[in-house]
Amino acid sequence: MSEQETLGLAEEFAHYRRTVLDKVEVPGPAAVRRTVRGRNRRRWGATATTALALFGGSAIGYAAMNGPDHQPGPVDPTPSISVSPTPDSSTSPTPGPSVTTGGPTSVVPDGRISRAQLLDASVTLPAWRAGRDCPTSGVRLSGDNVREGVNWLLTLDHGDVDGDGAVETVALVQCVFGTGGSMQVVAFDRDEQGKVVTLGRVVMTTIDKPQWLFALDVVADGTVRVQVGDIAPGGGWSADWSQRQWRSYRWKGDAFAQVSGPTSFGPNPNLADVSVTTGDLVLRTADDGSRTGTATVRIRNRGTGPVARVGVRLAVPETVRADVDGWELCPGAHGDVGTITCSVRQLAAGEEIRLDLDFRVLEGIMLSTDKADVEVQPWDGKGDVLPDVKRTDNLVQMKLIYG
Numbered sequence: 001m002s003e004q005e006t007l008g009l010a011e012e013f014a015h016y017r018r019t020v021l022d023k024v025e026v027p028g029p030a031a032v033r034r035t036v037r038g039r040n041r042r043r044w045g046a047t048a049t050t051a052l053a054l055f056g057g058s059a060i061g062y063a064a065m066n067g068p069d070h071q072p073g074p075v076d077p078t079p080s081i082s083v084s085p086t087p088d089s090s091t092s093p094t095p096g097p098s099v100t101t102g103g104p105t106s107v108v109p110d111g112r113i114s115r116a117q118l119l120d121a122s123v124t125l126p127a128w129r130a131g132r133d134c135p136t137s138g139v140r141l142s143g144d145n146v147r148e149g150v151n152w153l154l155t156l157d158h159g160d161v162d163g164d165g166a167v168e169t170v171a172l173v174q175c176v177f178g179t180g181g182s183m184q185v186v187a188f189d190r191d192e193q194g195k196v197v198t199l200g201r202v203v204m205t206t207i208d209k210p211q212w213l214f215a216l217d218v219v220a221d222g223t224v225r226v227q228v229g230d231i232a233p234g235g236g237w238s239a240d241w242s243q244r245q246w247r248s249y250r251w252k253g254d255a256f257a258q259v260s261g262p263t264s265f266g267p268n269p270n271l272a273d274v275s276v277t278t279g280d281l282v283l284r285t286a287d288d289g290s291r292t293g294t295a296t297v298r299i300r301n302r303g304t305g306p307v308a309r310v311g312v313r314l315a316v317p318e319t320v321r322a323d324v325d326g327w328e329l330c331p332g333a334h335g336d337v338g339t340i341t342c343s344v345r346q347l348a349a350g351e352e353i354r355l356d357l358d359f360r361v362l363e364g365i366m367l368s369t370d371k372a373d374v375e376v377q378p379w380d381g382k383g384d385v386l387p388d389v390k391r392t393d394n395l396v397q398m399k400l401i402y403g
Helices: 005-020 031-066 115-120
Strands: 151-159 170-176 182-192 197-205 212-218 224-229 244-251 256-260 274-278 281-283 291-301 309-315 320-322 337-346 353-362 371-379 395-400
Touching: 115 151, 115 224, 151 212, 170 212, 182 224, 197 224, 197 256, 256 281, 274 353, 274 371, 274 395, 291 309, 291 371
Parallel strands: 281 395
Antiparallel strands: 151 170, 170 182, 182 197, 212 224, 224 244, 244 256, 274 291, 281 291, 291 353, 309 337, 309 371, 320 353, 371 395
């Protein structure tokens, strides 16, 4: 090629760049991502269609035979599955545009919501129990329980709970009243505009049981595990005394239903019911001029489980002393003037123990009152007082009579 021809060819390329390439849009990162998402959607769509054809009949039949009873209800169409990038946790994600690959396909919104984002959102909660004043519409969740009537966000977890291929957020919320209040686990998602929406309630506390929700966990297959307790802490009841169970729940298209774990609680061994009865203390003159007598005290475990120990308190006149005999079954008798205390061994459910306790009043001493209180309290193995389901039979009065 001659030098003149070379120069002519270079001039043609320069003209091409000036007149043609300026009108061509160079593919950037956004175009690349759209292309990749379109290919992923085609692969997911083909895989999902094949899986439904092969396993749809047997899987649905197995679920119908083994799943819990559930009344069918209206089910919204499930959007096509697509893979969406996870947004930065500091900002709410902007939903991507719908992409067409042979037909209209919606992008599944990402429902991963951080704690800060959930506290900043206005949400709708499933209804609380009747009589509760916590709001349910246009709610701003609270990060603490500083005042009554707020919806307190205790904890949250994430996972694909509805099987749409995108992550949702599951939160434990409490309607605060005093040291307690109703609790519920709620699943949240985002709509196509990125707004936080409520998917549904997983489980809530009841007046009966469970009265408390301790923890939640979303596992890889979308199952929501919740640790429930039979009795709510507070009012002298320690959380350590509550029976705890892990129960699992799955989304069934229009609501959550329990799929595994216990469905009821047995008798709580820490929920005690002890009672006491006593006869009169008849004081008779002894050879040394003092007055002595024996009082019979009966302590019964009316509960459904054993009680580790039972504390006994006798509020007697300050001139009355515990004598040496009769206290072997209630050892450790001691106390200040006017009060004698001791403790009884473990009592099995339904067991009764009889204490024949000896007392003495020194010679020439007159009683200031003719009554004495006898009170019993159930204790756990650590020596902490347990609540009693029927406090009215824990205290009786014993008459003191000169014989």
